[in-house]
Amino acid sequence: MELGLDVQKTGSHAVVDVKGEIDVYTAPKLREKLIELVSEGSYDVVVNLEGVDFLDSTGLGVLVGALKRVKAHDGSLSLVCTQDKILKIFKITGLTKVFPIHETVEAATGA
Amino acid sequence: MELGLDVQKTGSHAVVDVKGEIDVYTAPKLREKLIELVSEGSYDVVVNLEGVDFLDSTGLGVLVGALKRVKAHDGSLSLVCTQDKILKIFKITGLTKVFPIHETVEAATGA
Amino acid sequence: MAVVRIEIPPRSPYVGVVRLAVSSLARSAGLDEEKVDDIKIAVSEACANAVLNNEEAGSDDPVSITWNEDDRSVRIEVADRGPTVDTSDTDAVDTQGFSTRAVMSYALLKSLVDGCEFEPRDGGGMTTRLLINR
Amino acid sequence: MAVVRIEIPPRSPYVGVVRLAVSSLARSAGLDEEKVDDIKIAVSEACANAVLNNEEAGSDDPVSITWNEDDRSVRIEVADRGPTVDTSDTDAVDTQGFSTRAVMSYALLKSLVDGCEFEPRDGGGMTTRLLINR
Numbered sequence A, B: 001m002e003l004g005l006d007v008q009k010t011g012s013h014a015v016v017d018v019k020g021e022i023d024v025y026t027a028p029k030l031r032e033k034l035i036e037l038v039s040e041g042s043y044d045v046v047v048n049l050e051g052v053d054f055l056d057s058t059g060l061g062v063l064v065g066a067l068k069r070v071k072a073h074d075g076s077l078s079l080v081c082t083q084d085k086i087l088k089i090f091k092i093t094g095l096t097k098v099f100p101i102h103e104t105v106e107a108a109t110g111a
Numbered sequence C, D: 001m002a003v004v005r006i007e008i009p010p011r012s013p014y015v016g017v018v019r020l021a022v023s024s025l026a027r028s029a030g031l032d033e034e035k036v037d038d039i040k041i042a043v044s045e046a047c048a049n050a051v052l053n054n055e056e057a058g059s060d061d062p063v064s065i066t067w068n069e070d071d072r073s074v075r076i077e078v079a080d081r082g083p084t085v086d087t088s089d090t091d092a093v094d095t096q097g098f099s100t101r102a103v104m105s106y107a108l109l110k111s112l113v114d115g116c117e118f119e120p121r122d123g124g125g126m127t128t129r130l131l132i133n134r
């Protein structure tokens, strides 16, 4: 199982396009990528989940971990997601109150 | 697992478009459809395998059975197939010598 | 009553195989796509919990996933031979007030299926029992 | 050495689940798409043979599929508790000269994988052993 991770820098934001399934096997790859971005000085991160067709607590754990890291640098972590089945996971776990969730990358970057 | 079976009568031919996987579970559905056609008087049958992404000996057995049935009425059974992975199955089992295999439905019906 | 059993090493690369097999079983059982998605997540949670606990403990004994269906329900068991886990602490938060992964896992399991129980196994390890009504 | 085991009822609806799981294992093992396709067919043949023999005999004991991989090869075993099958008659033709399904199955198995053996099991049933070199 492959996880696609494509990063684009747009203005002050780093946008990570994730493609595939985020589970206990692939979540560590996402974690590494997000740690790398923060260590490079990208503190305003957008994670685009539109290409994700599976997400569980291991993926949520990685997103929460990344949020803590960017906050330590007064940064932000926002998400792009319009898929009902993925939004449902954020609702059940109460994370819709923790992450700004946008409908498009443009809305998330304020472009 | 669903097997799609769509029949169209074009001139003297009955063309069966098969979609999905033909295996030990779904092959009986194809057999029934082919028996039905012959019992309705369709003796020149084309089976279009372009939408098939799996075929094993149970599917081959059904095609050979149908060939015997149409031959008993001086009919014909031809196939449409351009997919290497499906053609390979016919080659290994020697059935490329038994079935006329065409690249298009038009070529198979002589339209 | 149809029973399918899958045994995997207690390691993360195998959880995807289970998810794929279980979603195919769920579709064949005639469940709708929303229930199929719920089952995929619940089984992945149970397997992830088992794999994480087994990896931490260095256990190599297989995790077994049992699928049981009848006219009224589907029951799925995920059983491992890792450590016995205390599943009573279901709202642990970290120092910054965020829920831990374990707590989010628990929330998903409780919410997505009609029944979810954790039980220590004779001989060591845990069993997660999932119930899905048709 | 990674071992995955799947047990299904000896009935045709479950063969697709095995095919799906095995193709996912084959892809994770890094095999190319052509080998993945070959394995899908070989495993489906072994399972179809087992299911057909078990259905005919009315046997309900599970068919077990075992996946074993190491650096050099993948070995897959399909074992059932159906009748003992005579696998020596490998070029049977019917009255009109067409190969039987069983013979075509045998031809596919022999051609698509690097090794294929049939063996009666202690306690009844057959084992089909498939070897795929990397």
Ligand SMILES: Nc1ncnc2c1ncn2[C@@H]1O[C@H](COP(=O)(O)OP(=O)(O)O)[C@@H](O)[C@H]1O
Residues within 6 Å of the ligand: C048, C049, C050, C052, C053, C080, C082, C085, C086, C087, C089, C090, C100, C101, C102, C103, C105, C106, C118, C119, C125, C126, C127, C128
């Ligand atoms: N092996 C297991 N069997 C059944 N349930 C488990 C198992 N491990 C964890 N759980 C449940 O899932 C949650 C995950 O726990 P754990 O994996 O220890 O979390 P963490 O990621 O914080 O280490 C627990 O709170 C419990 O509800």
Ligand SMILES: Nc1ncnc2c1ncn2[C@@H]1O[C@H](COP(=O)(O)OP(=O)(O)O)[C@@H](O)[C@H]1O
Residues within 6 Å of the ligand: D048, D049, D050, D052, D053, D080, D082, D085, D086, D087, D089, D090, D100, D101, D102, D103, D105, D106, D118, D119, D125, D126, D127, D128
């Ligand atoms: N249970 C089994 N275990 C291993 N190999 C088998 C089994 N059943 C059949 N085979 C092999 O596959 C072929 C299929 O046999 P069988 O299912 O009896 O054919 P048929 O469809 O004509 O009844 C046999 O010739 C043999 O090579």
